[in-house]
Amino acid sequence: MDMTFPQRNNATRPSESKSRLEWLIHFRKAKCEETLSHMAERLWDSLTCKTNRLNMWLAYGDRQDEIEQHKFTRRFH
Secondary structure, rough: OOOOOOHHOEEEEEEEEOOHHHHHHOOOOOOOOOHHHHHOOOOOOOEEOOOHHHHHHHHHHHHHHHHHHHHOOOOOO
């Protein structure tokens, strides 16, 4: 499982923002809540763009729901 994270000095720029779906795909590498939390904490420190942070946390919640329900879910915004 590739769990590489951007470094703080190479933070994602706003022009390189990820969508909620892209973050969800990234978070699906996490098979348990503990790993998911670790991934999110590491990523949060590296992101400077508010849009990226929002999309990341929405996808984090989506993945938490999937783990709790043992299935993939789709949220409509």
